[in-house]
Amino acid sequence: MKVGIIGLGLIGGSMAVDLKRRGFAREILGVEAEPVNAAAAEKIGLVDRIVSYDECVAESDIVVISVPVGAAVRMLPDVLDRFHEEEKAGKCERVVMDVCSTKEQLERSVKYHPMRRNYVASHPMAGTEYSGPWAAMPGLFDGHACIICDSQESSPKAVRKVEELYNTLNMRTIYMNSSNHDVHTAYISHISHVTSFALALTVLEKEKDEKHIFDLASGGFSSTVRLAKSSPDMWTPILTQNRDNVLHVMDTYIEKMNEFRKAIADSDEDEIRHLIEESNRIRRIIR
Amino acid sequence: MKVGIIGLGLIGGSMAVDLKRRGFAREILGVEAEPVNAAAAEKIGLVDRIVSYDECVAESDIVVISVPVGAAVRMLPDVLDRFHEEEKAGKCERVVMDVCSTKEQLERSVKYHPMRRNYVASHPMAGTEYSGPWAAMPGLFDGHACIICDSQESSPKAVRKVEELYNTLNMRTIYMNSSNHDVHTAYISHISHVTSFALALTVLEKEKDEKHIFDLASGGFSSTVRLAKSSPDMWTPILTQNRDNVLHVMDTYIEKMNEFRKAIADSDEDEIRHLIEESNRIRRIIR
Numbered sequence: 196m197k198v199g200i201i202g203l204g205l206i207g208g209s210m211a212v213d214l215k216r217r218g219f220a221r222e223i224l225g226v227e228a229e230p231v232n233a234a235a236a237e238k239i240g241l242v243d244r245i246v247s248y249d250e251c252v253a254e255s256d257i258v259v260i261s262v263p264v265g266a267a268v269r270m271l272p273d274v275l276d277r278f279h280e281e282e283k284a285g286k287c288e289r290v291v292m293d294v295c296s297t298k299e300q301l302e303r304s305v306k307y308h309p310m311r312r313n314y315v316a317s318h319p320m321a322g323t324e325y326s327g328p329w330a331a332m333p334g335l336f337d338g339h340a341c342i343i344c345d346s347q348e349s350s351p352k353a354v355r356k357v358e359e360l361y362n363t364l365n366m367r368t369i370y371m372n373s374s375n376h377d378v379h380t381a382y383i384s385h386i387s388h389v390t391s392f393a394l395a396l397t398v399l400e401k402e403k404d405e406k407h408i409f410d411l412a413s414g415g416f417s418s419t420v421r422l423a424k425s426s427p428d429m430w431t432p433i434l435t436q437n438r439d440n441v442l443h444v445m446d447t448y449i450e451k452m453n454e455f456r457k458a459i460a461d462s463d464e465d466e467i468r469h470l471i472e473e474s475n476r477i478r479r480i481i482r
Numbered sequence: 483m484k485v486g487i488i489g490l491g492l493i494g495g496s497m498a499v500d501l502k503r504r505g506f507a508r509e510i511l512g513v514e515a516e517p518v519n520a521a522a523a524e525k526i527g528l529v530d531r532i533v534s535y536d537e538c539v540a541e542s543d544i545v546v547i548s549v550p551v552g553a554a555v556r557m558l559p560d561v562l563d564r565f566h567e568e569e570k571a572g573k574c575e576r577v578v579m580d581v582c583s584t585k586e587q588l589e590r591s592v593k594y595h596p597m598r599r600n601y602v603a604s605h606p607m608a609g610t611e612y613s614g615p616w617a618a619m620p621g622l623f624d625g626h627a628c629i630i631c632d633s634q635e636s637s638p639k640a641v642r643k644v645e646e647l648y649n650t651l652n653m654r655t656i657y658m659n660s661s662n663h664d665v666h667t668a669y670i671s672h673i674s675h676v677t678s679f680a681l682a683l684t685v686l687e688k689e690k691d692e693k694h695i696f697d698l699a700s701g702g703f704s705s706t707v708r709l710a711k712s713s714p715d716m717w718t719p720i721l722t723q724n725r726d727n728v729l730h731v732m733d734t735y736i737e738k739m740n741e742f743r744k745a746i747a748d749s750d751e752d753e754i755r756h757l758i759e760e761s762n763r764i765r766r767i768i769r
Contacts, residue, residue, distance in 0.1 A: 320700040340697050369697055382688045383698045387706040390677050393738040395761035401669045401734060408767050410627050410656055411670045413607045417768050418705040419674040424765045427758035435749050445743050447688060449736065451680040456732050462722050471714035474682035478711045480695050481704050 198360075199224040199255030201248065201270070203236040204429075205322060206294050207261030208331025210364065211241045216333065219363040226251045227328075228262075236328040252277050257290045257356060264295040265432030268304050275310040282310065290353045292317055292360075296380060296429075297436040298344045298373035306348075315357040316344040316373060318380070319366055324424040341366035344373040381440035386448060388422045388430060389441070395423035485647075486511040486542025488535065488557070490523040491716075492609060493581050494548030495618025497651065498528045503620065506650040513538045514615075515549075523615040539564050544577045544643060551582040552719030555591050562597040569597065577640045579604050579647075583667060583716075584723040585631045585660035593635075602644040603631040603660060605667070606653055611711040628653040631660040668727035673735060675709045675717060676728070682710035 198220040200207045207225075214220040225242030227233035233245050252258055252274050260267050260274070274291045281287040292315045293301060305311050321339040323330060341361045346354050361368055371379070398420070402408045434441055458466035485507040487494045494512075501507040512529030514520035520532050539545055539561050547554050547561070561578045568574040579602045580588060592598050608626040610617060628648045633641050648655055658666070685707070689695045721728055745753035 320698060322700065322702065324702070339700065342698075367697075379689070379694055379698055382685055383695060383703050384700060386684065387681065387703045389739070389742055390681055391706055392758055392761040393735055393742060394674065394677055395764040396738045396741075396757065397673065397731060397735045398669055399760070399763055400738075401731060402666070405767050407666055408670060410654075411607060411629075411666055412768055413609065413626065413671060415609065415611070415709050416670050416674045418708055419678055420764055420768060421705055422702050423761040424768075425758070425762075427755045427762070430758055431751050431755045434746050434754055435751055438746055438749060442743065442747055444684060444688060445739065445746070448680055448684045449739055449743070451683045451687075452676070452732065452736055452739070454683075455676055455680060456729065456736070459721050459725055459732070460729055462725060464718050464722055467721055468714045468718045470683065471679055471712070471717055473686070474679040474710040475712075475714070476686055477682040477695075477707055480692050481699055481707060481711075 196220055196256045197222045197224065197254060198257050198259065199226065199246070199251035200242065200259045200261060201226040201251060202260065202262035203227040203232060203241055203328045203331070204261065205326050205330040205335075206319065207259065208236060208241045208328045209333070209335035210259060210261070210294075212331060212333045213336065213364055214360065215243075217363050219360060224251050224255055232328050239328060239331070241328055241331055255289065257292065257360065260291065260293040260295075263429050263432050264297050264301070264436055267293050267295050268300055268436075271301055271314065272304050272308060275305055275308045275314060278310045278313050287313065288352065289313065290315060290356050292357050294319055296384065296433050298376045300436045302345055302373040311348055312350040313353055315346070315349045315353050317357060317361070318342045318344070318376065319361065319364070320384070321366075324421050326426040326429065336364040336366050339366055340369055342369050342371050342376055344371055344376050346370055377437050378440050381437055381444045385433060385437055385441050386444045388425055389434070389445060390448065391420055391422035391425075394420050483507055483543045484509045484511065484541060485544050485546065486513065486533075486538035487529065487546045487548060488513040488538060489547065489549035490514045490519060490528055490615045490618070491548065492613050492617040492622075493606065494546065495523060495528045495615045496620070496622035497546060497548070497581075499618060499620045500623065500651055501647065502530075504650050506647060511538050511542055519615050526615060526618070528615055528618055542576065544579065544647065547578065547580040547582075550716050550719050551584050551588065551723055554580050554582050555587055555723075558588055558601065559591050559595060562592055562595045562601060565597045565600050574600065575639065576600060577602060577643050579644050581606055583671065583720050585663045587723045589632055589660040598635055599637040600640055602633070602636045602640050604644060604648070605629045605631070605663065606648070606651070607671070608653075611708050613713040613716065623648075623651040623653050626653055627656055629656050629658050629663055631658055631663050633657055664724050665727050668724055668731045672720060672724055672728050673731045675712055676721070676732060677735065678707055678709035678712075681707050
């Protein structure tokens, strides 16, 4: 199988490595808009060939869109348009998939496209706070969950191909519609990023002397603030595309912070203890 | 040297292991109010002997108070009172130290005590989100920072003993007065815990179906919410004792959250990007 990957960052690059190494792809074609990243991806050996977007879409059995979701929303209909052109000359069974963190707007962008069934929406829930081809690594996806969205809108054959791809990456697949996907990821992933960004901003503003942060940062602070290193290219469109869900969960979060604030301001030890005990219930779920 | 450790949890227990293993302590005496924990500490072999509080304070060359700071504030003056009784019969050169996360109230509790110079205030900045003797582990402190507070109030000999103890634990010592300590730890440690508690509460409230949290939690969420597993016994008194500093930093944090909220509500991509880029500056400091 020939796999074309558009966007050779952390996710695209890590997919490239394992799909080739584990024999799912005979050849990996890579597209990368940033010349420095393209050169790096080729040098590191993430892909077999760096090709143009046109070549990639024309040649690949599976096209993987792994660019920030703002760009993906424009790219996905274009790929399906090209498949449509091809279909006129004879059946096109090639597949396009994306790996973006928000799904509803993507779904909406191609909902009535005549080639909608050649598209599979997916979100592999793995990553690190680093980005670019340098951040790519083998085994990144192993054991994590992957959400496939609105699979009834895709042809069973296309879904099977994408499932095989994720099996190769050792991911557990979960099925959900794109609207539920965006609600759950707002709660479980997007809010974590916002809280980390806000924490970094707070500490950087308060601790003008960075030496203190460096000296005093314990493992706890580092792990809580880790996501604040995440890329603005990736996260700006996620937060705008999932705006309503993110705002909703931020409101609950700010409410909880204010409950804590009140308990501390009142020196109400019983209430502080109660809130901490409640939050400890997360132990049962997260190891 | 005979080291007496009062409170055999994560910190006290981990100290016991390394101080004995690395030859700093000839004998470790342990005091533990919770019978189950005391039995476990003895069984795991954290200490040489479980003794009563009276015996521990009477026999140890260094008494380490490693109980939650609410209890420590009552215990510290009592230990110094006992040293004072002893002093009347002849010079007492024994040392008491604490390992608590807030320092100002402890300092205030013994500021004018005639035996103040036998006390060394310290805060080893290491730990995990787990507690109890089961959580104790060798090497917990290696490479982390330890703050010694108000060292000019302690006798140089007492400070040297405590420095040797922390050298044995491979910690870097930093010196600070207790009031600055409490300001910096509010910014760098305490707020991280509050944000994690609030995050856990938010997600637990919103995701009634815990299966979803379990399925969808990625590494990012787990690391951000990790501190929400922390013990209420430890954290309730920290948050009340460091009330003013914690409230101050929470207010800044809530302000930052509201800035983010506004940028997202306005779909202002430039502002969202700007806030993320600002928060990315943490990369320079935290690896």
